[in-house]
Amino acid sequence: MRTPRDLLDVVVVGAGMVGAAAALALDRAGLRVALVDARVDSAPTAADPVDLRVVAVAPHAERLLERLGVWRDIIGVRAGPYCRMHVEDALGGASLDFDAADYGWPRLGHIVENRLVAGVLNAAIAREGRIRAEIPAAFARAEPASHGMRVHLADGRRLDTRLLVGADGAASPVRVDAQIGVDGGEYGQSALVCHVEHDSAHAGTAWQRFLPSGPLAFLPLADGRSSIVWTLPLARAGKLRDADPEVFEAQLAKASDGRFGAVRLCSPRATYPLRRQIAQRFAAPGLVLVGDAAHVVHPLAGQGVNLGFEDVAALLAVVESARGAQRALFAATDLSRWARERRSEATLAARAFDGLNRLYAIADGPLVPLRQFGLGLVDRIVPIKRRLAERAAGIRAG
Ligand SMILES: Cc1cc2nc3c(=O)[nH]c(=O)nc-3n(C[C@H](O)[C@H](O)[C@H](O)COP(=O)(O)OP(=O)(O)OC[C@H]3O[C@@H](n4cnc5c(N)ncnc54)[C@H](O)[C@@H]3O)c2cc1C
CATH class of the missing domain: 3.30.9.10 (D-Amino Acid Oxidase, subunit A, domain 2)
Known part of the structure; x- marks a missing residue:
């Protein structure tokens, strides 16, 4: 397969909190990014009732959102x-x-409300206009290609990319398509x-x-x-x-x-x-999993999306370090190291929350x-x- 002319650096599937943050972070790093989601809600305004789903956002996640220039907009509505x-x-x-x-x-x-965080990130993406937003569009399947991955959307279109980022939630069609199993079970x-x-x-x-x-x-x-x-x-x-x-x-x-x-x-x-669910691998050639697509933990410590934001910050660090050293982006060794570190962090957290849940039962x-x-x-x-x-x-x- 010849290198396609419209080759993207990254296709992110899933424009929830983690996927939208990943797309914006990689775009800010100067990469050509597309973001695919079947649907995205608009951000609530201060006049809207507080949405039911909220998360405790930790300072390190705030710092990432600040770096992406969206934190001010989030707290401007309410937090x-x-x-x-x-x-x-x-x-x-x-x-x-x-x-x-x-x-x-x-x-x-x-x-903070989940819908507010995701909505503000997606609003910034739309406003800035650099990211190719394929919304609404559903991921159907992907196949390895010499340049990385060829991504097929449910409407028959395809996107060629060096890296596919699965940020498509706990049921992750990207993870399932890549035949990556999960460990864990129902609580x-x-x-x-x-x-x-x-x-x-x-x-x-x-x-x-x-x-x-x-x-x-x-x-x-x-x-x-x-x-x-x-x-x-x-x-x-x-x-x-x-x-x-x-x-x-x-x-x-x-x-x-x-x-x-x-x-x-x-x-x-x-x-x-x-449920507790950890993907057996967080990376495969041309593919990484982030957020709930990679790990779902017990909410007792309020760390689920915070781990997802850490995945994004760590992926950004991989890109920046490859750039700094003038190495190829998304080298298999870099992605494997990223995946090992992120999986070990998520596994440790999941086990600790499990242990606490059991101890207090x-x-x-x-x-x-x-x-x-x-x-x-x-x-x-x-x-x-x-x-x-x-x-x-x-x-x-x-
Ligand atoms: C009760 C509860 C309380 C919680 N409290 C906290 C907390 O206090 N702190 C914390 O850090 N975490 C908390 N969490 C965890 C947190 O809510 C999740 O980790 C977070 O919402 C996951 O975000 P995500 O972006 O990874 O996935 P999601 O929000 O699930 O986003 C996935 C996106 O992928 C899209 N998608 C799916 N399939 C396709 C497809 N085929 N094609 C295109 N797009 C697709 C979906 O439309 C969606 O937009 C809590 C969870 C629960 C259940």
């Missing part, structure tokens, strides 16, 4: 800063508190999400309580309400999603031990079945006092606590 984090064990009440001020940091992160739990008003102020604290049925989080929204992420066994999550609002509110107040006083539901409720026996003791101890040992805070805030310890 809930949080400066404190409280984690407690429902059995026995041991707790761990982090305060950004203790480390001289302005905050630990922001709670048998769902995350129930909704927004609530409450009597006691959240005071900019991301609050999490580990119950034997799963963790319950109150994430502080900019408007004083909280976004709930409540992990529950599948059947109970479905029942609570469909229960009368008063029943739901009473159960939520009880599960939060009355910490926020009376709670009032002020949004629809939705449930997301949870234990309702009795000797491990319960032991974990109480452990939590209390961590709260008192300053260097360990600092390292944990750095992990939670996505600030890399040296």
Whole structure:
């Protein structure tokens, strides 16, 4: 196959938070990029109601979004800063508190709507007009070619590229097409999400309580309400999603031990079945997987999309270092190293979140006092606590 005249450097499939960030980052690095998605929502404005899906964005992800010139637009609409984090064990009440001020940091992160982040990134892509946006268009399949990859869209068109980036979410048609398997499985739990008003102020604290049925989080929204992420066994999550609002509110107040006083539901409720899933390879010749296409982790630590943004930042570093050394872009050795490092980071994170989820599901026996003791101890040992805070805030310890 001769090198096609309209050869692209990168085709990104998936214009969600991670894919749109990848496309913009690689475009800013001077590459010829196309972005393919079956559909993209516009960014909500400040007048729109707060969307149900939110994420805790860590400082390192904020820095990437700042570098891409979109962070200002995101917080210009709304973002809930949080400066404190409280984690407690429902059995026995041991707790761990982090305060950004203790480390001289302005905050630990922001709670932001998924739709806002993806919408603002896609708006920047449309405004700047350099990226070839194939939206709406669906990825159908890809085949290796001498120049990299030939990508076939469902409407019959094709794109030739040096590198295909699969950022197409947990079900990733790109990953499936490349016959890359996944490790992991179902948790048998769902995350129930909704927004609530409450009597006691959240005071900019991301609050999490580990119950034997799963963790319950109150994430502080900019408007004083909280976004709930409540992990529950599948059947109970479905029942609570469909229960009368008063029943739901009473159960939520009880599960939060009355910490926020009376709670009032002020949004629809939705449930997301949870799974752990790590792609067996994050790269193949001419192909890399990023974001949920590569890894899906338990939401208890709020790290899923943050890991995805780290994939993007690391891929950008690979491009910049190849450029700096005047080496060919996307050399197999560079992509393999990137994939090894990213897979090991995601696997470690997924296992740690799994372990925590299991540890706190234990309702009795000797491990319960032991974990109480452990939590209390961590709260008192300053260097360990600092390292944990750095992990939670996505600030890399040296
Ligand atoms: C309840 C819950 C709470 C969470 N909380 C947090 C948190 O606090 N912090 C955090 O970091 N993470 C959190 N996460 C994880 C986070 O939401 C995900 O990691 C993130 O949304 C994944 O983004 P993505 O861009 O990789 O994939 P997606 O958002 O799934 O985007 C994939 C894109 O690919 C497109 N696509 C799919 N198939 C095709 C095709 N054939 N052709 C073209 N396009 C296609 C889709 O249209 C979509 O736009 C949470 C997850 C859950 C379930």
